[in-house]
Amino acid sequence: MSINADNIIGTYDIHSKQYILTFAGKPTPVPVPTDCSFTISATEVIDIIPPAEPSTDDCSFSIAAVFAGSSTATITGPTTGTTGTNITLTGEDNGFTGTNWTWAGGAINGVSGANEKVQTFTESTTGTVTYDVIIAASSGGPYTDTHQVVWSAPAAPSVGIVGPSTGDINTNITLTGEDYNFTGSTWAWTGGSAQGLTTKTITVNESSTGSVQYGVTVDGTYSASKTIAYSDPNACTNCGETINSISNQTIVEGGNSTTIAVTGTGVATWSLTSLTNSNLGNATIAKNSSTSATITYVSNNSGLTGTNQIRVEASGGTGCCGAVEPFDMVVTAQPSLPVFTCNDAGFNVIDGTTGQNITFGAPTSDGTVQEGTLTAISPNVYQSGLATYTATITIPSGYQNAGGSITTCTDTATGSAATSSYTRNMSLSEGVVDNPTYGITWSDSGQTANLIGNGATRVNTQTLTNSSISATVSRTSPDATADDTVDIVWTRQNSGGAQQETSTTTIQTGYSVTSQGYTFTNVSDGDILYVQISEG
Numbered sequence: 372m373s374i375n376a377d378n379i380i381g382t383y384d385i386h387s388k389q390y391i392l393t394f395a396g397k398p399t400p401v402p403v404p405t406d407c408s409f410t411i412s413a414t415e416v417i418d419i420i421p422p423a424e425p426s427t428d429d430c431s432f433s434i435a436a437v438f439a440g441s442s443t444a445t446i447t448g449p450t451t452g453t454t455g456t457n458i459t460l461t462g463e464d465n466g467f468t469g470t471n472w473t474w475a476g477g478a479i480n481g482v483s484g485a486n487e488k489v490q491t492f493t494e495s496t497t498g499t500v501t502y503d504v505i506i507a508a509s510s511g512g513p514y515t516d517t518h519q520v521v522w523s524a525p526a527a528p529s530v531g532i533v534g535p536s537t538g539d540i541n542t543n544i545t546l547t548g549e550d551y552n553f554t555g556s557t558w559a560w561t562g563g564s565a566q567g568l569t570t571k572t573i574t575v576n577e578s579s580t581g582s583v584q585y586g587v588t589v590d591g592t593y594s595a596s597k598t599i600a601y602s603d604p605n606a607c608t609n610c611g612e613t614i615n616s617i618s619n620q621t622i623v624e625g626g627n628s629t630t631i632a633v634t635g636t637g638v639a640t641w642s643l644t645s646l647t648n649s650n651l652g653n654a655t656i657a658k659n660s661s662t663s664a665t666i667t668y669v670s671n672n673s674g675l676t677g678t679n680q681i682r683v684e685a686s687g688g689t690g691c692c693g694a695v696e697p698f699d700m701v702v703t704a705q706p707s708l709p710v711f712t713c714n715d716a717g718f719n720v721i722d723g724t725t726g727q728n729i730t731f732g733a734p735t736s737d738g739t740v741q742e743g744t745l746t747a748i749s750p751n752v753y754q755s756g757l758a759t760y761t762a763t764i765t766i767p768s769g770y771q772n773a774g775g776s777i778t779t780c781t782d783t784a785t786g787s788a789a790t791s792s793y794t795r796n797m798s799l800s801e802g803v804v805d806n807p808t809y810g811i812t813w814s815d816s817g818q819t820a821n822l823i824g825n826g827a828t829r830v831n832t833q834t835l836t837n838s839s840i841s842a843t844v845s846r847t848s849p850d851a852t853a854d855d856t857v858d859i860v861w862t863r864q865n866s867g868g869a870q871q872e873t874s875t876t877t878i879q880t881g882y883s884v885t886s887q888g889y890t891f892t893n894v895s896d897g898d899i900l901y902v903q904i905s906e907g
Contacts, residue, residue, distance in 0.1 A: 442466035444514030462504040476502035528553035532597035548587035555589040610687030614696035711770040713780035717741030725786035734827040753786030801825035802907020808848035814841035846884035855907035861889040866897030
């Protein structure tokens with residue numbers, strides 16, 4: 372009997388009692404009966420064993436088994452192993468039935484027998500071992516194969532903590548103390564909320580941001596550590612925005628308005644909130660730039676007084692933490708107006724030459740006032756010797772008696788006959804305008820000349836009675852504290868304009884300008900003594 376289908380030749384071997392299929396040409400085709408043909412697909416040589424041996428040329432049978440390929444021996448199993456740990460090698464009988472296995476190499480060298488197809492074993496030394504198998508068959512053979520295994524020493528026992536490296540606060544995290552290459556029995560944990568825990572797998576939960584280092588010791592011998600960085604998932608980002616300190620403010624009720632300059636850095640949005648009593652007034656803020664804004668505050672018209680805390684807020688953008696700076700706006704009542712007196716007026720007459728007119732109405736005049744308007748001095752010429760002079764002063768606004776006149780303010784000055792003389796040249800320049808008053812007291816007369824406000828000058832000629840003359844400078848109004856750096860330059864020139872001596876006294880911002888003095892020496896007839904005050 373023969374079978375031919377799709378270039379596959381099938382023959383029946385009466386001796387082996389098998390149907391053998393092979394590719395066309397292997398072996399030479401056998402004639403195929405015309406009444407017995409069917410299709411069998413195959414890609415390689417296979418043996419087909421029917422359930423019963425046909426005795427006639429009959430095409431009817433069913434295939435019981437299919438065996439792939441030609442007859443070969445193959446050792447299957449791993450190519451690496453750990454000394455002391457078993458591996459399994461199998462001597463596969465492919466395409467034939469093995470009857471005996473003989474092994475060579477390593478720990479299975481010399482093993483042989485009909486039941487030695489599978490070998491499970493280990494080696495005690497490291498290195499590469501070559502294993503061979505010889506498989507005997509009921510027909511054909513014997514068949515052989517070779518297989519190499521690289522043996523290495525087992526890894527040393529170690530411990531590692533398995534778990535994330537980052538986490539959120541107030542959220543559970545699972546950590547496992549893994550025992551590698553040994554079986555642990557006890558676990559001791561340290562660090563954060565793991566402190567004192569004793570199981571292999573633990574749960575930790577931290578409430579503060581930052582890094583926490585956890586440690587575990589297994590069997591009292593093997594240790595490992597792991598650091599987890601905790602963050603707040605709801606935290607904002609520090610974008611670098613800042614607000615500089617804002618001093619507390621005062622405003623009078625009655626619809627008065629004031630502005631406050633605010634400065635900072637990196638600000639995208641400026642805003643503010645009235646925290647305590649918004650009925651005291653209305654506050655608004657306008658952005659000038661990322662570094663400045665202007666607050667406008669208008670006080671109430673309801674007669675309310677008190678303190679309104681205002682919080683200025685600056686944001687660098689979406690998700691930024693922002694910056695906050697509070698300050699107090701103190702709303703005060705309308706003051707009751709005072710009565711203008713001579714103390715407010717500050718009337719002053721400097722010494723002069725007998726018979727000369729006493730000038731007034733300008734900062735360089737002989738007669739001056741600190742407040743109000745000086746309209747008359749009586750007598751109006753210098754008297755010989757020490758004399759009393761009376762002023763008529765118009766009262767300024769801000770006083771109960773504003774618009775009226777006060778005629779009771781007096782001062783004394785000395786009129787001297789013309790003789791050897793020198794000139795006092797006094798001046799005041801001011802950078803920070805708060806209209807200060809500086810008094811200059813001269814040792815040879817004991818009198819004080821006042822310089823009021825920016826640009827004030829006093830020039831007058833004095834009788835020369837001593838060649839050594841001292842001058843003392845004090846800031847008398849609105850207070851003695853310098854609003855900015857104060858420089859006092861003391862200079863003496865002779866009648867020809869040549870400088871004879873000079874010196875400078877400096878008072879830093881915030882310090883009192885009180886009794887700052889200098890002594891001019893060798894003062895001669897016709898000399899000019901300069902006292903030049905600059906603030907700011």
